[in-house]
Amino acid sequence: MSLYLDLKAGIRGSLRTGEPLSKHTTWRIGGPADYFVEPAGLEDVQFVVRFAAERGLPLAVMGNGSNLLVSDAGLRGILLKMGRGMEHIAIDGDVLLVQGGTKISRIINTAADANLGGLEFMAGIPASVGGAVVMNAGVNGASLGDRVVEVTLVDREGKVHRRSGAELGFQYRWSNLQADGAIVAAVVFRCTPRNRPEIVREVERILRRRRETQPLEHPSAGCVFKNPPGDSAGRLIEAAGGKGLRVGNAEVSRKHANFILNLGGATAQDVWALIKQVRQLVKDKFGTELGLEVNLMGDL
């Protein structure tokens, strides 16, 4: 009880215990987090990091949960959700200053209202800014990292650092933030002047294309596997006969073979077993080891 009260007393944001993470992942899968914190500012993030370190508690971070497979047993320790309370956007010339919990869709719209483009290619990616920068999210060769001027980070001692985009080592679905565990509190993006109607038309075109090619009618985490160099994971899975494979209520999409769908009540165990099956299938057929794009949390 005193742990709860001490943690609660140190933050402006919200604290819940036993929060089901299925409510916070786009797969709608995941057991409870012991302590679930939604920070309401940089100071909250710093407090929680220091609190976890002092008490020897595990600390995990999530954004919008759109790239996460969370264990059915949930997570021990503290889970910091960068969302509500970390969603501020400011505009200065052609630059956006954005807090880490802001949704990508919101920054595209806010930039468009100011006749600023350059982020349209991210339309339809249901990410937070922090998660998208950490993952260097993107489409068809365009990645968010190309637009990052600077990030504000909180390290695992609670200290605040600024780093330039060039220092983050962006590559395909990779930034060195994935290795160092720092928390993205804010990001500065460089935009390009563009008329709002043109931006809106392009965003609509991209969203239409996504609806045509992606199975958006069921919960998923987008692409499960990274594309191997020069090839597409979806093509390999389809060619290996993986479409429609099913474990429990998890199914490899028949529309896009790199998506695994929760048909209703699928567990993390179902998805994990299916991931292993698909990997083996592609390995047996083509000798290619597919790397995971989705992040795993908790014991699977």
Ligand SMILES: Cc1cc2nc3c(=O)[nH]c(=O)nc-3n(C[C@H](O)[C@H](O)[C@H](O)COP(=O)(O)OP(=O)(O)OC[C@H]3O[C@@H](n4cnc5c(N)ncnc54)[C@H](O)[C@@H]3O)c2cc1C
């Ligand atoms: C329908 C659908 C379509 C998708 N399409 C695409 C696509 O076209 N391209 C693409 O790249 N991805 C796509 N994705 C995957 C996903 O949206 C991206 O990987 C996104 O970057 C994840 O952001 P998030 O905020 O949801 O992060 P989460 O899933 O919550 O977390 C992902 C990782 O980032 C870490 N993290 C999150 N926030 C922070 C933070 N503030 N500081 C430090 N670490 C943090 C987490 O610990 C975790 O390791 C799609 C997903 C779905 C469901």
